[in-house]
Amino acid sequence: MPAVLVHGVPETAELWGPLRARLRRDDVVALRLPGFGRPLPPGFQATKEGYAAWLTEAVAELGGQGPVDLVGHDWGGGLVVRLVSLRPDLVRSWATDAAALADPAYEWHEHARLFQTPGVGEDLLSAMTTLSADDYLAGLRDLGLPLDATDGLTGLDEMMARCILTLYRSAVHVGAEWAPAFVDVGAPGLVIAPAKDAFLPEANTRAAAARAGAHVTELPGAGHWWMLEDPARAAAVLQEFWDGLPA
Template sequence: MTRLSTFARQGLVFDVRDAGPRDGAPVVLLHGFPQTSVSWGSVAELLNEQGFRTLAPDQRGYTPGALPRRRRDYRLSELIADAVALIETAGAGPVHLVGHDWGAAVAWGVAAARPDLVRTLTAVSVPHPLAFIQSMSRSTQALKSWYMLFFQLPWIPERLMSDESGFLERSLRGTGQTPANAARDLAELHRLGGARTALNWYRGMPLTQPSVLRRKITVPTLQVWSDGDTAVGRKGHELSQRFVSGAWELRTLEGVSHWIPDEAPERLAELLTEHFRKHATAA
């Protein structure tokens, strides 16, 4: 099977990290904010050792060939369509779909819109988007998510997320990232010309139609939450079950921050492998 280094959609070109046995069961790994596919490196290596082929794209806003500037280009429907294009380009049949942070929101959308392309779904750190919204009025989630409103402001977030400010690095470290990983992710952002396109993931939220998420998830679903997560509480994960009609399970990692793929790759890879093999024949 041919290796993928890129895939294209509507004139945009996305870089992909394709690793592991070419004939292994395919696993698509979607990163979150403000990271790239590099954040999946340790997890991908562990999955490759278990015989899985991993496909980790740099999503729009995080890859040189796909940096649209308008916030409407970052509606969830566009992000979902990008992931669908990757799966169809890979041509390996239904995939095990895994997303962390914003990547989880995209993964939920893909599983809702195109269940024929998804063998299993794993959402790491972020619940179903509609459950997340519901949790705002039923927990302290609204307080945890203050930054989402702040990111809607023009130019001020970009200024604070510049190299000179140090704001973003301090924020990442404050949520549990190691200094090395925070520096790595900041270097990737600035290599791409700054934070604007990454921030547009948040700025595209008000333009997203809820209809893209209203279909129930029919594929086997695993949610992974960590009790050291300062950005996302447990309530949204518990509420997510109502949006899933297929098999559903919530697992909690104790003593781990929001940055699960970086901080606990072995524990996450173990949960993923168990989930994939349990539902290996799911269609």
């Protein structure tokens, strides 16, 4: 019954390193999304449903000993939302900071809208891939990344950029499309709500969590990269949730 961690965009699985080091379990698996530090499988479509189908297959394979504890951040958290909406039988529990993606009232942030705009998105990501690591991280720090954090956030390349564009352009109406199935999820859920997340508004987060029947834990003072800002607190939140699950 492993704990399975799913990173977001533009990130890689190394994002979870500091948090994993503080968890009281040795069965943690950090998945690496196709195109994000790993090749694309043959025929893979980097759409929101393509990634959701990939995650469902990966979790089913990992769950050979029983349902998993699934955790997702950012787009990884959105994919968790979709998986538990359609296949709650694959998980013992789930946790996400991106429940907002299944709220019909959710509106995309400015950067997502730029990615979704033909020509503009290509130009923006092309410019991002040519930045030095220091300049690239400086841009993320302007969005709330902790000053000393680099884990899983320096791997942007042309393949990842193409996947990002395809993913965001498949998800223009994600809230309306995913909300109907994200209701009364039949597995215990934890929705993490960082108070200063610039991309995922708390109102959308709480509204979606209520429809899904999930518990909400607010992280006062925390931003989008809460697992890097305070890995010990992040690990404690997850550990407390897991410790409270039925045996």
